[in-house]
Amino acid sequence: MRILVTGGAGFIGSALIRHLLTETGHEVLNLDKLTYAGNLESLAAVSSDPRYQFLQADIADSxxxxxxxxxxxxxxxxxxxxxSHVDRSIDGPSDFIQTNIVGTYSLLESVRAYWMALEPERKAAFRFHHISTDEVYGDLHGVDDLFTETTPYAPSSPYSASKAASDHLVRAWHRTYGLPVLLTNCSNNYGPYHFPEKLIPLMILNALEGKPLPVYGNGQQIRDWLFVEDHARALMEVVSRGQVGETYNIGGHNEQKNLDVVRAICALLEELAPQKPAGVARFEDLISFVKDRPGHDVRYAIDAGKIERELGWTPRETFESGLRKTVRWYLDNLQWCQRVQDGSYQRERLGASA
Structure with a gap:
């Protein structure tokens, strides 16, 4: 197939493109605006592949x-x-409304015009796959409840509300215009090339520098963690074999309390990076509790039974194996992290395009 990926320079998008180019024969066009979270260095290993193209563009630019x-x-x-960052959406929701809602609307209209003009055989085979989040469902208060594909939407943050709106638009374009869509809602991703403001890379990098490890509230919030490479495999199964109009929840079967995640990172660093910063006896001593995020959801957990039953996908990584791979990757790629943290990955890109 020839697959156009929007947001392919981001964390999940770059993992998907690396998977497409190393594990399949598909051709890829990466269309990305290159905001702060878009990093072409995450695609350095595959950027010279003749099956890969990149276009810097905004999805709202029809x-x-x-x-x-x-x-x-x-x-x-x-x-x-x-x-996609909840804290940023609380501080400034405007970009989330513009990209996630207006941008998705504009994209749907562009795709609909393209799809309508295809010859019948290609029109029947075309797919629009919208990748979303489990945060659209709100949170779970029971210890055994799980998000299913029919769980009512109850978003809590400007970010999750904007993603919920985009999901509704995609379903409406399927119902009203017949656009052949697929939707997936995933749990918290983690793994290599994750932007350093996110929980797991932030804790790794702060610990290595002897900085505090800030944990919201009491750290008892529960998330289901999905290794990003497992997610990329799931996305390929859906776009290749999923049933048009259907939604598939993708989860890692790895529920963890935030505080336990941070402690697990500290334990791995004790083993893999025993040379601590000056004045640090144990990495775990750096944990500090900070004021909780407004509207912070308590628990997310996905029932991924549908994608397993219908498409045969299950995660390959446990949380323990995936976290070990992730910590090891950050230790081996501190230069990549430094270039993100000091902004040089953006400055050089801007200079090259001037």
Whole structure:
């Protein structure tokens, strides 16, 4: 297939593209605006592949998207472009509304025009795959409840509300116009190339520098953790074999309290990075509790039974094996982290495009 990936320079998008180019024969066009979270260095290992193309463009730029569709002639679009950081959405929701809602609307209209003009055989085979989050469901208060594909939406943050709105738009374009869509809602991803403001990389890098490890509230919030490479495999199963109009929840079967995640990182660092910063006796001593996030959801947990039953996907990594791989990757790639933290990955990109 020829697959157009939006947001392919982001964390999950880059993992998907690396998977596509190393594990499949598909061709890829990466369309990314390159906001702060878009990092082409995450694709350095595959960027020279002749099956890979990159286009810097905004999904809300219908002219640019239309030209890309006409030129690349994709058989599928996998839509990952989104603003995705909850704290940022609380501080400034405008970008989330613009990208996640208005951008998705604009993209749907561009794709619909392209799809309508395809010859019948290609039109029947085309797929629009919208990648979303389990945060649209709100939170769970019982210890045994799980999010299913029919759980009512109850988003808590500007981020999750904007993603919920985009999900509704995608379903409406399927119902109203017949656009052949697929939706997936995933749990918390982690793994290599994760932007350092996120929980797991932030804790690793802060610990290595002897900085506090800030944990919201009492740290008892529960998340289901999904190794990003397992997610990439799941996305390929859905876009290749999923049933049009259906939603598939993707989870790692790895529920962990935030505080336990931080402690597990500290334990791995004791083993893998025993040379501690000056004045640090144990990495765990750096844990500090900070004021909780407004509207902080208590528990997320996904029932991924549907994708297992219908498409045969299950995660390969346990939380323990995936976290060990993740910590090891950050220890081995501190230069990548430094370039993100000091902003040089953006400055050089801007200079090259000037």
């Amino acid at each position: 002219q640019a998207v239309g030209a890309a569709l006409a030129s690349f002639q994709p058989d599928a679009m996998m839509h990952l472009a989104a603003e």
